[in-house]
Amino acid sequence: xxxxxxxxxxxxxxxxxxxxxxxxxxxxxxxxxxxxxxxxxxxxxxxxxxxxxxxxxxxxxxxxxxxxxxxxxxxxxxxxxxxxxxxxxxxxxxxxxxxxxxxxxxxxxxxxxxxxxxxxxxxxxxxxxxxxxxxxxxxxxxxxxxxxxxxxxxxxxxxxxxxxxxxxxxxxxxxxxxxxxxxxxxxxxxxxx
Amino acid sequence: xxxxxxxxxxxxxxxxxxxxxxxxxxxxxxxxxxxxxxxxxxxxxxxxxxxxxxxxxxxxxxxxxxxxxxxxxxxxxxxxxxxxxxxxxxxxxxxxxxxxxxxxxxxxxxxxxxxxxxxxxx
Numbered sequence: 422x423x424x425x426x427x428x429x430x431x432x433x434x435x436x437x438x439x440x441x442x443x444x445x446x447x448x449x450x451x452x453x454x455x456x457x458x459x460x461x462x463x464x465x466x467x468x469x470x471x472x473x474x475x476x477x478x479x480x481x482x483x484x485x486x487x488x489x490x491x492x493x494x495x496x497x498x499x500x501x502x503x504x505x506x507x508x509x510x511x512x513x514x515x516x517x518x519x520x521x522x523x524x525x526x527x528x529x530x531x532x533x534x535x536x537x538x539x540x541x542x543x544x545x546x547x548x549x550x551x552x553x554x555x556x557x558x559x560x561x562x563x564x565x566x567x568x569x570x571x572x573x574x575x576x577x578x579x580x581x582x583x584x585x586x587x588x589x590x591x592x593x594x595x596x597x598x599x600x601x602x603x604x605x606x607x608x609x610x611x612x613x614x
Numbered sequence: 615x616x617x618x619x620x621x622x623x624x625x626x627x628x629x630x631x632x633x634x635x636x637x638x639x640x641x642x643x644x645x646x647x648x649x650x651x652x653x654x655x656x657x658x659x660x661x662x663x664x665x666x667x668x669x670x671x672x673x674x675x676x677x678x679x680x681x682x683x684x685x686x687x688x689x690x691x692x693x694x695x696x697x698x699x700x701x702x703x704x705x706x707x708x709x710x711x712x713x714x715x716x717x718x719x720x721x722x723x724x725x726x727x728x729x730x731x732x733x734x735x736x
Contacts, residue, residue, distance in 0.1 A: 422654055431653050438682075491650040534658070541661055545648060545680035572621045577628040582669035582678065587624060589662075591616040 422494055424533020425458070425522065430542055431491045432460055432518060437546045438482065439464025439516065446539070448555040450601055454525035455504075456532075461517040467510040475508060495520060502526035536592035539564065540585050547579035553592075555599065562595035564588070631674045642676045642721055643696040649683035655690035656709065663713035664693070668721075676721055689735060695720055704732040 422428050429446065436444045441462035449457045467475065474480045476496045481489025496506040504521035522529050539553050543566055555562045566579060569588070577584065646652070646661045664678050684692045689706035695716070696702055703726050705716060712730055719725045728734055 427653050427658065430648075430658065431650050434648065434682075489650070494650075537658060537662060541648070541658060541680070544661075544665065544678075568618075569621065572618055573625050573628075577625050580677075580679070581624075581628055582665040583624050583628065584621075585665050586669050587616065587621055594616055 422498070423530060425456075425498075425530055426533035426535045426538040428491075428495045428498065428520075429458065429460070429535070430538040432495060433542050434545070435491065436460065436462035436464050436516070437542075437549060439466070441515065441549060443550040443552075446551070446553045448535075450524070450555075450557040452558045454523055456522045456524050458520045458522070459517060461515065463515040466512040466514050466516055467508075468512055472508060472510050476506065498522070498528075498530060501528040535562075536589050536596055539592055540589040543588060544580050544585045555596065557599045557601045559601055560595075560599035562592055562599050564592055564595075640675055640698055642698070644676060644678045644721070645681050645694045645696070646678070647682070647684040647690060647692045648680040651683055651687035652690045652692065655687075657691040659710045660691045660693065660708045660713060663710035664717070667714050667717045671717065671722070673717075673721065686732070689732065692732075697724065700724075705730045706732045706735045 422431070433444060433446060439462060441464035443463050445459075445461045447457075447459045449459075471480070476492045478490055478493040492506075492508075499506045499520045499522055502523040503526055504523055506518070506520045508516065508518045510516040524532075535555065539551075543551055549566070551564075551566045553562075553564045569579060569584075573579070573584065579588075644664055646657055646664065648657050648661065661678070661680065668676050668678060684694070684704075686692060686706065691706075691708040693705045693708055693716075694702055695705065697720075703720065705712075705727070708730070712727075716727050716730065719727050
């Protein structure tokens with residue numbers, strides 16, 4: 422995974438698989454380079470025994486093979502930057518995943534194409550309710566599928582290619598306004614180490 | 615600036631197209647594998663390329679959807695094309711630049727792009 426947005430897409434698909442009706446994605450960037458990504462759903466949740474080993478690469482819900490790399494890779498990526506990954510889950514209630522990254526760390530992947538990831542998530546699960554909010558010291562980008570559905574009505578699916586293109590462009594404009602340059606080159610060498 | 619007003623215009627346009635589509639029994643389905651393996655191999659730009667190309671050409675008889683792991687992780691990104699009455703075609707090791715040819719030749723002209731299929735890769 423070369424971008425954090427790809428992790429986001431990958432992990433949020435677990436919420437879809439868990440039968441979530443509502444998924445909330447928030448990204449919070451503070452002035453010190455810390456990025457907190459939280460993905461909360463109201464899916465079926467996980468039993469404590471499964472939760473305890475969910476970031477083990479040899480734990481998976483899939484039946485075709487015994488390897489599941491999405492969460493282990495995300496945990497590794499977060500920890501490599503000095504951050505962390507935590508997951509709270511209750512059976513029948515839902516799951517909240519929180520990952521923290523130090524974006525100024527050399528090993529922190531770029532955010533990547535967040536609008537593309539969010540638009541594809543919506544396109545892939547057009548009936549799920551999704552709220553997205555990315556807050557930075559410069560501003561915020563936000564989108565709620567409930568708002569879009571109010572306009573589109575029941576006849577037009579959020580999976581339509583034209584709607585997908587609109588969502589992508591709408592979010593891209595907002596993300597560009599709120600973007601913060603947190604590449605390692607943007608800070609002094611001393612801070613990186 | 616993109617506005618919610620534009621979305622209203624899209625709605626009106628789509629509703630007109632929907633009326634046509636309901637009568638259309640030749641609906642083609644494109645399914646892209648978007649599990650961890652697919653995403654890591656580059657499925658997202660491929661999926662976006664399909665949506666962009668179909669939108670650009672205004673194809674109303676094509677549905678694009680996502681699925682999990684199709685089972686051949688080493689050949690990802692993978693997309694399956696279902697044309698009613700024809701055998702399923704599996705395209706493998708896709709890159710976004712390969713997508714316009716698949717849309718034009720297969721989805722529009724019903725001619726499989728053999729070089730990109732799983733049969734050619736194996």
